[in-house]
Amino acid sequence: MTSTYRTDATGGLPSRQKRNGRRLIAQLLVCCGLLVPQMLPVAYAGTVAWQEDMRCGSDTSRQDRGAGLKEQVLETPNGSIGYFRFGHGSPIVLITGYRASMAEWNAYFLSDLAKHHEVVVFDNRGIGQSQMRGASYSVRDLAGDTAALIRGLHLKNATVLGWSMGGIIAQQLAIDEPSLVSKLILLSSMPPGPRAALPPAGVDQVLSGSGSGHFDRVMEVLFPASALPSAKACFIDDMFAPEGYAEPHIKDAVTHAQDLILQRWKQDNQALRGLDRVTVPTLILVGTSDKVLWPRNSVALTHILPDATLVEVKAGGHAMMYxxxxxxxxxxxxxxATQ
Known part of the structure; x- marks a missing residue:
């Protein structure tokens, strides 16, 4: 993957003021027809190569094994939101992805975040204890649910992290409620509008399927071939699994609603225009081997967001937090800490 006008990490990232100034000049050149949008400046922190670190449940130092961690329910005017809250420090709110529940978060990933931050995870509407009124809803409704959670828990200076479709919700939240988002993190996500690349044909059927062999097929989509043996052995044991919380069944109505959200996001030029005005510091993370949402989606996001930094993870799959x-x-x- 390549992108023009990136700033290499070895030379140091420019200051935010300089970076935004360069971007403004480039946008003026785009308007004059002297530069194409794909050539807008990108703050590129480089490609990192990390050692695989799946734990297979062998390390017991994880927050979800702690006594007293119980799911709580926030009642809002639109219904209820089931959530967990743990750790200490400034809050980080994590929004999960397509047909996913809180159980899909990696327990060790959350536990390491909780060493420095208060971690809040929750189920999107229609899943588990998160039951909102009305069967039909949009990405703005899901962003509104996240906003209601942040306000209801009185979270200040919250970082919002969205994974996959959760990144779409996080983008919409930053557009609609910028005062609620101190920093934005987009993990394996995609932009709105025509520059978005939807999952390849058949991937959505795999992720929403069931039956014999379903688990292996999902693993083959979420991880590169090099990580498959470890993923198949460790994924279930490394899932977030607090006592008393059972991974909920995803209803067909939820799958249908979320399918529509993904389809409409690719046509959402209003969100595309709004995203260009989101000024919060943003970290964009993507695996170079993501088979669900192509890495070029994250490159496009970095071009659109005014204050974004891109980090590519070598051999990372769509669920690279595992x-x-x-x-x-x-x-x-x-x-x-550094923004």
């Missing part, structure tokens, strides 16, 4: 839970958490913690 491959590199501690390294990924460390990179996120450092981003929050």
């Amino acid at each position: 491959q590199y839970p501690r390294q990924l958490a460390d990179r996120i913690v450092r981003f929050i």
Whole structure:
């Protein structure tokens, strides 16, 4: 993957003011027809190569094994939101992805974040204890649910992290409610509008399927071939699994609603225009071997967002928080601390 006008990490990232100034000049050149959008400046922190760190449940130092960690429910005017809250420090709110529940987060990834931050994870509407009124909803409704959670828990200076479709929700939240987002982290996500590349044909059927062999097929989509043996052995044991929380069944109505959200996001030029005005510091993380949302989606996001930094993870798959839970958490913690 290549992109023009990147700033290499070895030379140091320019200051935010300089970076935004260069971007403004480049945007003026785009308007004059002297530069194509794909050539807008990109703050590129480089490609990192991390050692695979799947734990297979062998390390017991994880927050979800702690006594007293119980799911809580926030009642809002639109319904209820089931969530967990643990750790200490400035808050980080994590939004999960397509047909995913809180269980899909890697327990070691969350535990390392919780060493430095208060971690809040929750189920999107229609899943588990998160039951909102109305069967039909949009990405703005899901962003509104996240906003209601942040306000309801009185979270200040919150970092919002969205994985996959959760990154779409996080983008919409930053557009609609910028005062609620101190920093934005987009993990394996995609931009709105025509520059988005939807999952390849058949991937959505794999992720929403069931039956014999389903687990192996999902692993083959979420991870590169080099990580498959470890992923198949470790994924279940490394899932976030607090006592009393059972991975909920994803209803067909939820799958249908989320399918529509993905399809409409690719046509959402209003969100595309809004995203260009999101000024919060943003970290964009993508694996170079992501088979679900092509890495070029993350490159496009970095071109669109005014204050974004791109980090590519060599051989990282779509669920790379399982491959590199501690390294990924460390990179996120450092981003929050230095911006």
